[in-house]
Amino acid sequence: MAYDAEDTRRRIFEAAAAEFAEHGLAGARVDRIATAADANKQAIYLYYGNKEKLFAAVLRAKLEEIRVSVRLDPDAVAESAGQIFDWYQQHPELIRLLLWESLEGGGGLDEIERERRVGFREKVDHLLDGGVARHLPADARVHATQDLLFTIMGLIAWNFAVPRMCRVVLDEESDHAALARRRRTVVEAVRTLAAAPPP
Missing domain, CATH: 1.10.10.60 (Homeodomain-like)
Structure with missing residues (x-):
């Protein structure tokens, strides 16, 4: 063969x-x-x-995988957060890779960081174009939208970074029950965060 x-x-x-x-x-x-x-x-x-370049290639590909699989919809940010939550539940390796990257640093990841900045700027621009934070003055909209995006990421990721803690704090009998409860809570929290106050 x-x-x-x-x-x-x-x-x-x-x-x-x-x-x-x-x-x-x-x-x-x-x-x-x-x-x-x-x-x-x-x-x-x-x-x-080498091993460092292989790690960078794996991390880059996993980040690209979520980028093309799930998109934040400016008109349905909470529902999008639920979809991202589901994606992470099906692909727990990405959180682990990101945690290892944070713990170990790694000098060969500068190019990945530049790529990520561009990718996240595109996400922020997409949300801004969709009207997120439109109640704010123009100069404050970008920072508010960046903060919203990072807060959403944190609300989702922490559940998968510390699944045992999630189960224990919520006093649930299983990871499945804890994550189902957390998904509902995350979606509602994001709905509240994304809602623009009345003019």
Whole structure:
């Protein structure tokens, strides 16, 4: 059977995403990634350069995945927050990757940060164009919308960053019950935050 470079690259990527989500950048091992991917270590270095670049590629792809999967609708911000909540529940690896990135830093992520800034500016512009924070003076609208976006992200992400704490604080018997309750609360909180006060 002929060597399939794309299939090898895909297997490496999937194995790396799982390895980094579980162990972070420092704790991840290239040999474990190679074994899980049924590939050799040389293929990893050939396709991705080094472990840091592989981590950056995984993180970039996961952020792109959510960007194309879920969009904040300026006319239905609360409902959009519910959809984002659902996406994170189905893809818990992104929160773990972001937490590892925050804990471990990593000097090779400057390019990703620039890309993210551009991406989030686009999200803010989309919300502004849709009328979010229209009750504010023009010079205050951008900051208010950025703050709203980051607050929404925090309201959602914290549930998946500390699922045990979520269950314990809410005094629920299961993660499922706690997350269902939190989803309703997050959607209503975002609805309140996004509602413009009367003129």
